[in-house]
Structures are given as C-alpha cells and as structure tokens.
Amino acid sequence: MKVNSGLQHQENPTNDRSFIKATGGGAYKFSDLFKEKLGISLEKEDEMDCLVTGANFLLKAVNHEAFTYLNGQKEFVQIDHNDLYPYLLVNIGSGVSMVKVDGDGKFERVSGTSVGGGTFWGLGKLLTKCQSFDELLELSRRGNNRVLDMLVGDIYGGMDYSKIGLSSTAIASSFGRAISNNNELDDYKPEDVSRSLLRMISNNIGQIAYLNALRFGLKRIFFGGFFIRGHSYTMDTISVAVHFWSKGEAKAMFLRHEGFLGALGAFMSYERHSLDDLMTNQSVQIPVDASCGTDTNCNQLERDLNETESMQCSVYQA
Template structure:
C-alpha cells in the first residue's frame, strides 16, 4: 500500500509558551494536525526525539484525514540505556500510523528518519519492537540542517549568556552565513557553515562532554550528567585550580599587568598538595572539571574562528543543557581571547539539532525554501587550516 505524503509546513513557525523553558515546543500553525512527523537522533549517551503533536494527539481518530491546521513540534530525550522507555513512549503517543510521511521504502514498510551512531546499532530493535525501519541520515548533514532551520525560521531561538544574564539575539537573515557551529556531544565537532547544505567539518576534539562526564563519575561518584551539573554549582574551583596570583603573587601581577585571578593551570594545586582524592569535596571537583573543559572547548573554538575570519560562533549539543555556568564559562573565554571582538551564541534547542535536521529531510520538504539568499559557492577554507584538522 502506498501511503500519502504530507508536506512539512514551516510558515509562521514560532516558539510556544515560556521562552525561558528548556526546549520549549515550536508551534507550526499551518501544519495539518493529523500529520505523522517523528525523527530521532540516537547518540552515544542520549536519544533525542522530535515529534509533531496536532490537535488530535491521544485521540483514536489520529490519521483519519482531518486536515485542520495547527500543532506543535515537541522535544523529548532519553538516556540511551533507557531505549525501552523511548520505544514505549513512541507507542503510547501513537506516533506511528498508516497516514503521514513516515514512509518512503519501496516495499511499503513504515520508516522513521533517524541519525546518530545508534541509528545503525539499534535498527534491528526498532524493527522488532515497533515494526518500523530506520531511514539513516548523515549526522553532520542533520546537525547543520537543524541549526539552519532554527536560525532562519524560529524567532527568539538564539541568545547570548554572560554573567548569568540571557540576552536574545536577532539574526539578520541576509547575513547569517558564514558562521561557526560548535556541537558539544560526547566529542566536539566544529563546522564552518557557509549556506544551506553547504558546510565543512573543520576540526573537532575527542575531549568533549563524554570525557567530562566519564571523569566526573570516577572522581565524584555522580550517576548522571545533570547530577554532575548540580554538584558543580555548589563547588569552588580555586581549591584545586592554580591561578596567576598563586604563581607570582598579587604585587608581581600588578607590576606585570596580569589579572591575578586568571586561570594558570586546571587542577594545578593538586601537585603540591598532600591531600588524597577522598579529602576533596565532590562539589569542588565537579566545578573544577566543568571549568577546565568548557574553557578549553571555547579556546579551541576561538582559534578556529579566528583562523577562518569568523566573528560569530554558535554553540549546540546535548552537553550544554541550558546550564548557566557552562554558557558563562564559554562566553567569558570567547570574549577574553577575542578581546571582545567575537560572541558566543547559544540555541534554546541546542541538544536537538540532529533530530530537527532529520525531521527536515522528510519527503516533499524542499529544504532550499529555508535559504533566503542564494549561496553561489562554498568559500574555500584557509589552506593552512588543514594542519589543525583532527579526523575522528
């Protein structure tokens, strides 16, 4: 049986409800409410799910042909070890049915758009438990498509965060490209985006969110990343971090024009200490870890942006979590190293870029509609930048 196709209607899209809410719904006022829209990003530690909820959600008549427009894109995440809960959620919300655009296989089987390494690893599980196939999409393509969608179509999506204050940023649609996208997942991918579907992965680092959490579990005993972030809010990194004042003293700092509080070495005080790991508070260890990695990721991002001549850097990925200290650390480092000439900009749906990009790929959606200005050709990367490329 050939299933009908439904176009994804993005006109009039906007954030619903409280703008300060984590991952707020996105209203699609012109989308037929009986549309079946579901996409997944199955990463190393999290499953991110984006689905469309029309006025008929939870009603047995879903998919009956009612084309009344209006509904929301909603965002849900599960730890990957809770894959079973994710499958039950999909069942309970009746997100798979025989009308909609979740199709496209020649044999007539229903297929869900999915990206991330887990789309390959767990394809058989989805087939066995839900009777669906996973239409696997390139992860980098999906992340960039998701970012472009949010930046071009969703007012109020981007913001800066400095000293605990969130400030909305209005994006000039005619001047969005090029920009640098830093995606902080288990590792970190750094992408130069020069247009719709036009991008290049410049570099990256394997020392990312997975590294932070792995060390945090060993050092603090925390069992979830959110618990680690809570711990980090209650600690003092100066218990373990070495700052400039510790090396040369307050007076010498003043004479040399140095900031006494500048971080000189993460965990540097441990070298001369006789304390054992058990003598340190978990809160102080967590704060020190968070500072070390966020400052480092920001500095790498600044160096790449500077080499490419980019002033605007967008940060996404599941390990940001809308966490104030994480964003403040990144913003401070970008501002410090660029001498105020570069901004760190964050996204309200930072952890769902891949899933949103997968959603954008459904048949009959012309993603070129997202492009407001024609991009004739990709700007070539600086030749010597290849020296900095890390192939992960």
C-alpha cells in the same frame, strides 16, 4: 541518537513497514534493535547534514533563537537572515564538532575535539561517584574551582601578570593545586572537583572554537549540543573563554533549542526526500530527542519552550 517525531507508516500488504528518520551514531548502533523490538526501520540521515539543517532552520525561523550569556545575563540576538552566513557551529555532544556553515547544505567540518560532554560526564562520574549527569551538574553549581585550580596569583604571590594580560584570578593550571599537597581524591569535595572539571572542559572548547573562528575569519560562533542544557555556569565559562581569547572581539552565542539540532534536521529531511508523499494534516510539537526520556532538566526545557514559543510542525503520513 537523535530521532524525529514523525513516524511514517506505509499501508501496503506486500510491503508493510514503518520507519522514522534518525541521525547520529545511534541510528547505526540501534538499527537492528528498533527493527527487532518495534518493527521500525531507522532511515539514516547524515549527522553533520542534520545538525546544519536544524541550526539554519532555527536561526531563520525562530525569533529569539540565539542569545549571548555573560555574568548571568541572557541577551537575545537579532539575526538578519540575509547576513547569517558564514558562521561556526560548535556542537557539544559526547565529542565536539566544529562546522563552518556557508549556507543551506553548504558546510565543512573544520575541527573537533574529543574533550567534550562525554569527558565531563565520564571523568566526573569516576571522580565524584555521582550517578547521573544532572547530579554532576548540580554538584558543579555548588562547587568552588579555586580549591583545585592553580591560579596565576598562586604562582605569582597573589599578583596579576599584567604584562601578558593575566589577572591573578585567571586559571594558570586546571587541577594544578592538587599537586601542591598530599591530599587524596577523598579530601576534596565532589562539588569542587565537578566545578573545576566543567570549567576546564568548557574553557577548552571555547578556546578551540575561537581559534577556528579566527582561522576562517568567522564573526559568529553558535554553540549547541546536549552538553549545554541551558546551564548558566557552562555558558558563562564558554563566553568568558571566547571573550578572553578574542580580546573582546568575538561573542559566544547559544541556541535555545541547543540539544535538538540533529533531531530537527532529521525531521526536516522528510521534506527533502519524500516531498511527493507529503500530506500535512497532523500537528506535533518539536523538538523530540531520544535521549530526553526521564530527564528533569529536559522536562524543564520543554516546559520553558511551551511557556514561551513552541513550534508546530507537520507529521507526514502516507
């Protein structure tokens, strides 16, 4: 669930209630809990609406919001506000949504895949027995995918298959090497398992995203969602997939505030819905996402944001 940081409080003896905007499935799932434990009502905003509103805002308002990432190099992209649309927004949370954005409030969810962040975390937890997402990510950083992935060279005796554009080091079959011997799961290092899993999922998302961009003739693909978390190998793999499938024509772009699009969109809906009640006198820093609580990478992200360019937003208090 994404919540925004503005708590509205209505002082009215007959109707005393506090509410916050929330979006995503959690806004439905935890609605009763918030009411019961905290006396707070969740005002539900549509998830796709919020994602798009958040992304459009960031791409227009924040300098250096979007960047490309290849071979460990981050390169910021200058966005011309008059030439932003259309673009493909790929949000990688538990599942993956692909949204064609044509303007403010103008969008269509054109595709998606259930093989997303939840798959990496879920399968990874089962296969490596690690206890946290960060641990799994850290494992993948130290792993080598060649141990489990079957490469083109494994099939072609160390040769490239140049006629169809496949180098000997391209993955022919994710996890395919596991069939060629009598190894059990315990014979593999969790680091290598995690690396292959991350590569398989990121590659797949990059490929589906590119195919959808091709389907609608979209030049730009922006990747967001809490799955990415600024992780270099994840971004590198997605970039390589887009580069590979587009034959270098398209580039994957990432967003600095990738995990907060929905929360930001929900926050901005105060303006859409309660303009009359607007009183702008308190400043807070955004983004705020409910899932960030004790997360070390997330704290790092917040530190990065604070060090570089923090955004000031107003909380509306009626």
